[in-house]
Amino acid sequence: MHTTSIGIEADPSSSEPDNSKSPTFEMTVDLNVLEHLGINLYSNIAAVLTEAVANAWDADASSVRVRVDPNNQWVEIEDDGIGMSVDDLNGKYLRVGYRRRDDEDAEHGRKTAKGRPVMGRKGLGKLSLFSIADVIEVQSAKNGDRHGFRMTVPDIKKAVHEKQKYHPEPLASDVLTVTQGTKLVLREIKRQRLGKGVAALRKRLARRFSIIGQANGFDIEIDGLPITAADRGDLPKVQFLWTFEGYEPEANTISHVKESESLPARFDAWDSAWRVRGWLGTARKPKDLDDDEGGNLNGIVVFARGRLFHENVLDRLNDGRLYTKYLTGQIEADFLDDDDQPDIATSDRQRVQEDDERYTQLIAFLRSRLNQLEKRWNEWRRKHEVEKAKETSPALAEWLETLPEGYRKSAETLIAKLSALPVDDEDDRKLMYRHGILAFERMKLRGSTEEFVTSVESADRLLAVLADRDALEASLYRDIVKSRLDAIRDFQTIIDEDAKERVLQKYLFDHLWLLDPAWERATGSQIMESRLTTEGVLVAGLTEKERLGRVDIAYRTQAGKHVIVELKKVGRKMGLLELVEQGQTYVDKLRKILREQNVTSPDIEVIFVIGKAVDEEATNPDRLKSSMESIAPGSRIVHYDTLIRGAQEAYSAYIDQTKALDKLENIVNRI
Structure with missing residues (x-):
C-alpha cells in the first residue's frame, strides 16, 4: 500500500510575479485515511462482510464460505473466484481507490467474464475489514500460483507516524491453504462489533443481497449452512403483499399471504431502462416486524446490482401515516448505480446522495405507489381483522349487525384497529373492544364517529381520546339534551x-x-x-x-x-x-x-x-x-x-x- 501523490500545475494567470518559473504544487493522500475510510467508517460485521462478498461476486465466484470462530477469535471468508496474482494484489487489492469500472476497459471493467454487472465502484470496500479486526491475512490463488500477506493496524499506524510507505508482511508458503480464489482471515477481532452472533449475521447478510441462490449461480454459506432468501425473515411476516409488475416470488414463500396485488413498476415518463423490481408488504401487527437478531424489519431495503444500496428508504419518505408502521419490503432499482452516471452511494454504501435526480425520482415513484397501497391496505385490513374479531367474539358480530349501514364501515375500521393493537393479554383486547364500542356509540349520537375512529392508532392514544371525549361530553351534554x-x-x-x-x-x-x-x-x-x-x-x-x-x-x-x-x-x-x-x-x-x-x-x-x-x-x-x-x-x-x-x-x-x-x-x- 503506497502514499499517493498528484501533481497539479500552478495557474499561469496568477498575479504573483514570475521571477524564474511557475512553482510546482503537490497533493498527498496519507495512509491515515484508513482511520476515516476503514477503521471508523463501518460499525458492524454485516456491513464489512457485504464488501467481501461483493468482491467475490465481482471475481465470478460461485460460492462464498464464511466461518466464525465460536470464541470470536477470528473470521474467515473464502471464495472460489478467479483469484489474484502478485500484480493484481499490488495493483488492485492494495491500491486504495482502485475503480474497476473506470480503470479497466468497458468490456472487463463493467461486466465480469460471466456477464455479471460489477458491484464494486469506489475501491474502498477492502478497508472496511479494519473496522472489525486489527490483523488481516489475504491469500489468493490464480493460474496455479498462490500468494499472501498479512496487514496489521499497529504496523500501518507506525508507518503513518514515521511517514513511510507500508509494506505488508508476506505469508510463508507453508501457511497458504487457498487452492482457488481468495481467502481472507480476520484476527484480533473487535468483539463489540460482532453483533449478536452467527444467527443474526445470517439474517443481516441475507437482507444485503438479492442475488443469493441457484438462480444467479451464487451461494453464501456461514459455518457450512447456506444462506437463503428465507433467512431475510421479512416475507414470512407479510399478511398483505404488493409485487411490482414482472416480479413473481416463489409460490411456497407466499402461501401464507392473505391478499396480494400487482403494482406498476415504473413511471410512464421514465427512460425505458428504468424500472423497479421487488415487493412491498404489510404485517398484521407492527410488533411482528420486531426481530432481535435480524434487526427491525419495518423498512424498505433498496438494492442496486443485487446488493444493498439504501438500508431503509422509508425513513426518507417522511410519511407518518398509520400503515407505515406495518410496512416492510425489498426493491431493486439498478438505475441508481448506472455505469455512465456519477456514483451517488456514500462511502459506506449504505445511503445515497439525496439530491440526485435518480434518487428523487425513486422517492416520487414510491410515494405514488404507497398511496395506492394504503387505500387497499385499509380495505383488506378492515375485512380480515373484522372477520378474525368476529370469530374471537360473536358479540362483536352481533353489535355490528345492529348498526345502520352508514355507521358500519366506521365501526369495522375501529374493530380492525383495536384487533391489531399490541397487547400482552388477550383479555386486555376484549376490554379495549368494550371501551371502543361504548365510545363509538357516544360518538354516533354526535355524528363524529369518523373523527373518533381516525384518532385511534395505539392503546395509549385510545385511552387519551376516551378521556378527552368524556370531558367534551360533560361540557356539551346540556346543549345536546336541550336541543x-x-x-x-x-x-x-x-x-x-x-x-x-x-x-x-x-x-x-x-x-x-x-x-x-x-x-x-x-x-x-x-x-x-x-x-x-x-x-x-x-x-x-x-x-x-x-x-x-x-x-x-x-x-x-x-x-x-x-x-x-x-x-x-x-x-x-x-x-x-x-x-x-x-x-x-x-x-x-x-x-x-x-x-x-x-x-x-x-x-x-x-x-x-x-x-x-x-x-x-x-x-x-x-x-x-x-x-x-x-x-x-x-x-x-x-x-x-x-x-x-x-x-x-x-x-x-x-x-x-x-x-x-x-x-x-x-x-x-x-x-
Whole structure:
C-alpha cells in the first residue's frame, strides 16, 4: 500500500510575479485515511462482510464460505473466484481507490467474464475489514500460483507516524491453504462489533443481497449452512403483499399471504431502462416486524446490482401515516448505480446522495405507489381483522349487525384497529373492544364517529381520546339534551295544531332523525331534485302542491339509499291503493333518472307519514306489508304519533336527565 501523490500545475494567470518559473504544487493522500475510510467508517460485521462478498461476486465466484470462530477469535471468508496474482494484489487489492469500472476497459471493467454487472465502484470496500479486526491475512490463488500477506493496524499506524510507505508482511508458503480464489482471515477481532452472533449475521447478510441462490449461480454459506432468501425473515411476516409488475416470488414463500396485488413498476415518463423490481408488504401487527437478531424489519431495503444500496428508504419518505408502521419490503432499482452516471452511494454504501435526480425520482415513484397501497391496505385490513374479531367474539358480530349501514364501515375500521393493537393479554383486547364500542356509540349520537375512529392508532392514544371525549361530553351534554328535547316538543306542538303543510314539511326536512336516528347526516342533491321536479315526483311551489293534493319532502340520500318521504295532513284519511299508486310512480321515475346516471340497482325507500291509519293496518296487515314491498323493499307507513313516541323512547336518557340539568343550569346562571 503506497502514499499517493498528484501533481497539479500552478495557474499561469496568477498575479504573483514570475521571477524564474511557475512553482510546482503537490497533493498527498496519507495512509491515515484508513482511520476515516476503514477503521471508523463501518460499525458492524454485516456491513464489512457485504464488501467481501461483493468482491467475490465481482471475481465470478460461485460460492462464498464464511466461518466464525465460536470464541470470536477470528473470521474467515473464502471464495472460489478467479483469484489474484502478485500484480493484481499490488495493483488492485492494495491500491486504495482502485475503480474497476473506470480503470479497466468497458468490456472487463463493467461486466465480469460471466456477464455479471460489477458491484464494486469506489475501491474502498477492502478497508472496511479494519473496522472489525486489527490483523488481516489475504491469500489468493490464480493460474496455479498462490500468494499472501498479512496487514496489521499497529504496523500501518507506525508507518503513518514515521511517514513511510507500508509494506505488508508476506505469508510463508507453508501457511497458504487457498487452492482457488481468495481467502481472507480476520484476527484480533473487535468483539463489540460482532453483533449478536452467527444467527443474526445470517439474517443481516441475507437482507444485503438479492442475488443469493441457484438462480444467479451464487451461494453464501456461514459455518457450512447456506444462506437463503428465507433467512431475510421479512416475507414470512407479510399478511398483505404488493409485487411490482414482472416480479413473481416463489409460490411456497407466499402461501401464507392473505391478499396480494400487482403494482406498476415504473413511471410512464421514465427512460425505458428504468424500472423497479421487488415487493412491498404489510404485517398484521407492527410488533411482528420486531426481530432481535435480524434487526427491525419495518423498512424498505433498496438494492442496486443485487446488493444493498439504501438500508431503509422509508425513513426518507417522511410519511407518518398509520400503515407505515406495518410496512416492510425489498426493491431493486439498478438505475441508481448506472455505469455512465456519477456514483451517488456514500462511502459506506449504505445511503445515497439525496439530491440526485435518480434518487428523487425513486422517492416520487414510491410515494405514488404507497398511496395506492394504503387505500387497499385499509380495505383488506378492515375485512380480515373484522372477520378474525368476529370469530374471537360473536358479540362483536352481533353489535355490528345492529348498526345502520352508514355507521358500519366506521365501526369495522375501529374493530380492525383495536384487533391489531399490541397487547400482552388477550383479555386486555376484549376490554379495549368494550371501551371502543361504548365510545363509538357516544360518538354516533354526535355524528363524529369518523373523527373518533381516525384518532385511534395505539392503546395509549385510545385511552387519551376516551378521556378527552368524556370531558367534551360533560361540557356539551346540556346543549345536546336541550336541543333534542326542544325538537321533540316543537314537533308535538305542530302535530297537535294540525299545522299547515309548509310548516310540517320544513320541520321534518330539517329533523330527519325523527324518522330514523341514522339519518342525522342525510344529504340532498340539487341536480337530482330538479330532475325529480321535472318528472312530477317533487313539486316546487306550495300552491301547486295544494292543487295536486300532496306535500312532498325534497329528495335526500343516506348511505347509498334514496329516500322519498310523502307527508299527508294529520287529519286526512288515506286509502292503501292510493298510497301504492303514488309510491310506485315515484319509484319508477326515480329509477329512470338513476339509470341515466349508470345506477342500475338503486336502493329506494318511500315513506308515507300520515295521521289517520289506513284500514288495512287493522284488518289485513299482511296485505299492507306486501303492498308496501311492491313499491320498493323497505317502504312503509309511519304515523305522526309513532314518531313522537319513538323519539321520546330514543332520547329517554336525555329526558331522565332534564331535572338534574335544569338544577345545574340554575346554579350556573347564579354564578
